[in-house]
Ligand SMILES: NC(=O)c1ccc[n+]([C@@H]2O[C@H](COP(=O)([O-])OP(=O)(O)OC[C@H]3O[C@@H](n4cnc5c(N)ncnc54)[C@H](O)[C@@H]3O)[C@@H](O)[C@H]2O)c1
């Protein structure tokens with residue numbers, strides 16, 4: 326689906342001329358500069374005489390894209406296009422969204438990040454590095470260039486997808502998430518900034534790599550780390566008080582802790598904790614709707630494998646939903662969960678091995694777990710779960726034995742191997758389908774092709790349960806509302822709207838989450854729900870009458886379309 330269209334923008338005045346305008350991805354039109362603009366901006370002789378429109382440019386760029394043989398080469402091509410011309414880059418993506426999503430985002434982006442120092446050609450975003458802590462404000466202001474930002478995506482790169490500590494390569498995830506905000510939620514790329522906090526790396530390969538480009542020391546920890554992050558958040562609050570601060574892929578000991586530290590001080594959002602929780606809640610709620618027994622969430626027995634940022638975020642969201650729907654206490658609702666991590670089931674016996682921020686409600690207290698085998702396979706045998714969610718980064722952990730055991734006890738086992746990229750996924754959909762005799766309801770974190778249903782010409786569509794289906798809309802709604810904080814109720818409102826948009830709501834044979842090709846229209850609806858909730862809750866700083874909100878929000882979408890320029894030495898740059 327093409328990106329939503331909006332009102333045409335006025336001609337803008339620009340003060341860049343000559344090579345400068347051609348080298349600015351924000352302003353550059355390449356061969357689409359008109360004859361008049363070429364003359365005004367002093368670039369007539371710098372371009373071939375032919376003049377293209379955006380469609381022609383997209384056609385040429387698509388041919389070039391197609392000629393790259395591998396996904397990583399396609400990714401490099403698109404990165405390079407982005408550094409040259411934002412309008413063309415986003416116009417191309419919006420014409421080929423389903424095809425290019427996995428190239429600019431998960432899973433290919435993981436490969437680009439892990440090879441960052443070797444593939445490096447041109448930098449983007451802002452690197453705040455530990456040795457330059459005292460110069461942080463200067464570096465921040467230089468990168469912001471006097472703009473009023475709507476969005477900052479920041480990562481310290483300690484837990485990139487499932488591929489772990491990637492040091493300075495983490496800029497790739499901040500930039501990729503920002504791209505999705507523009508593509509799926511119409512955020513103007515000039516009002517977004519990707520940031521990496523380069524606090525060192527504990528990745529031995531990077532520490533040894535002569536070409537590594539980041540701060541080549543062990544990570545700073547403890548008070549020093551907290552001071553560094555605090556200084557950064559302080560700068561955002563001081564210079565960009567209305568900007569949404571999106572945290573991405575922080576390590577497990579920091580993700581939830583930092584979210585809780587800042588969430589009542591500024592508009593912050595942790596995608597791995599809150600975005601993943603929200604999208605999985607919608608997916609888990611809808612799965613039972615497609616089976617005969619139609620059990621409620623509270624009737625499910627839920628095993629989550631990988632009790633990190635995403636696993637715990639999902640557990641908390643699902644627990645809160647059960648609590649609200651059924652009037653249960655948090656403690657009672659938590660009894661539906663069995664959290665399994667490296668040391669097996671989170672159970673009382675583990676004592677100090679359980680991380681501080683894990684609520685005791687999620688730790689099993691039953692005496693008969695003491696001294697018992699508490700590994701995943703044993704837990705599946707004893708607990709007989711109806712839902713199994715993977716956020717462990719442990720490739721292949723959902724074995725044939727586990728899936729067959731689970732399938733013995735439930736008509737339609739709900740199995741979501743959510744770890745990214747594909748090399749970390751707990752199981753492949755085709756295997757889950759086979760081992761469950763076609764009964765499993767499957768969702769994955771990375772894209773997978775449909776599974777052929779044996780003995781039929783039909784295919785099972787594997788819904789992609791990735792936070793990108795919801796975070797752009799959650800963020801956009803918060804930005805539109807100028808809310809001081811992103812509240813839990815705003816997230817739930819967005820998640821509920823997402824649920825209504827699943828193709829399966831109209832036709833049970835269809836996918837249980839919308840397709841990524843529809844991400845722009847889906848996230849637009851999510852953003853409206855978040856905006857409504859923020860206004861209703863009284864946290865919004867804007868107050869647009871309800872009947873005008875849709876049109877008002879549409880008018881503010883950035884769309885990849887060329888505007889007319891006039892040269893003005895006092896214009897924008
Ligand atoms: N689909 C999505 O939208 C989505 C969103 C967020 C995260 N994820 C994926 O989930 C995975 C985890 O991400 P995270 O941010 O929670 O990371 P994290 O580091 O915070 O958590 C990972 C957890 O898994 C545990 N673990 C690691 N190896 C294990 C093993 N062999 N057995 C059992 N437990 C093990 C760790 O101890 C940790 O508690 C990643 O692959 C990430 O890509 C997917």
Ligand SMILES: O=C(O)C[C@H](O)C(=O)O
Pocket residue numbers: 431485486487574596597744745770791792793
């Ligand atoms: O980046 C993604 O694809 C989803 C998620 O944020 C992750 O960390 O895996």
Ligand SMILES: [Mg+2]
Pocket residue numbers: 486573574596597
């Ligand atoms: Mg993430």
